[in-house]
Amino acid sequence: MVLNSIEKLLEKYENGETSLKEEQQLKNYFSQETVAPHLEMYKPMFHYFLVNQQEQFTKALPLKTKKVFNYKWIAVAAVVVLTLGYYFKTPVVSSYEEYAYGTYNNPEDALNEVTKHLEMISTHFNKGVSTVNYLDEVKKGTSTLDYLNEIENTKSIIFK
Incomplete structure (x- = not known):
């Protein structure tokens, strides 16, 4: 009688129609030492489900978020560099002679x-x-x- 109900539960399980309680019955049945010989092929699968159900994740998760790079500072730095470059590139003119390029005395x-x-x-x-x-x-x-x-x-x- 038990074997008959297990076969029906297996059929429902394969069709995806079992409840959690019925799946637990299947896991309990296949965790026993003695299983019907024609159902022996299901034993490793349900054994895997039992072992997998008891596994727990033990590694620590880093909860710190990565720093977001602020691109506004790149723009500010670029403006500063261009301003300094322009300031130091332009010559300080004290008289007309420095601007008089290409003039002739004769x-x-x-x-x-x-x-x-x-x-x-x-x-x-x-x-x-x-x-x-x-x-x-x-x-x-x-x-x-x-x-x-x-x-x-x-x-x-x-x-x-």
């Missing part, structure tokens, strides 16, 4: 230097203009299209 030297630079600008400007000469051809082509507009105007006058 007016002839200054004139020669200016003419040299203007000639260089002129040659580069002429190169740029020569590449744009094809626009004159486009202008000629559009002037021939103006003749077509005149033909259209005269045609509209005739048909009115």
Whole structure:
């Protein structure tokens, strides 16, 4: 009779329909020394459940939270570094002489230097203009299209 009820409980257990009380009955039955031979295969499983139920976690858990890095301080440090870099990079100017870079004491030297630079600008400007000469051809082509507009105007006058 007991074996019959255990088989029914096993069938319910395999279908997932047992209650906790019925599962405890199964665990108690399979923890015995003598188990029916055709149910011997379930014994290790229920033995594992009994042993596992008695296990406890004994390690200490660290309850301290990790420090959160505050990124606002990075922005403040960056502003300070940039400000100091700008402050120490700019020269302290005491007179006009320190700002007068590239000036000439001799007016002839200054004139020669200016003419040299203007000639260089002129040659580069002429190169740029020569590449744009094809626009004159486009202008000629559009002037021939103006003749077509005149033909259209005269045609509209005739048909009115």
